[in-house]
Amino acid sequence: MSQVLAFxxxxxxxxxRLESVRRMAARAGADVHKVAGEFIAAGCSKAAQNDLAERxxxxxxxxxxxxxx
Numbered sequence: 001m002s003q004v005l006a007f008x009x010x011x012x013x014x015x016x017r018l019e020s021v022r023r024m025a026a027r028a029g030a031d032v033h034k035v036a037g038e039f040i041a042a043g044c045s046k047a048a049q050n051d052l053a054e055r056x057x058x059x060x061x062x063x064x065x066x067x068x069x
Contacts, residue, residue: 014044021052028056 018039025035035052042048 017044017046017049021049024053024056028060030056030059 018036021039022032022036025032035056039048039052042051
């Protein structure tokens with residue numbers, strides 16, 4: 001017997017935030033699936049999006065060869 005799991009992204013804003021987080025992770029060179037999973041686990045909230053964006057912004061600025069421009 002198979003089980004159907006509900007996907008937590010149900011509204012337009014959550015879907016937009018998830019895509020934004022995926023793009024941000026790709027730009028930072030992070031594992032997109034892992035970052036998206038973290039975001040979904042955090043409930044797809046604006047606060048979670050901001051936290052992830054800040055973490056990867058700092059990572060990009062402090063990594064060797066990071067583009068600061």
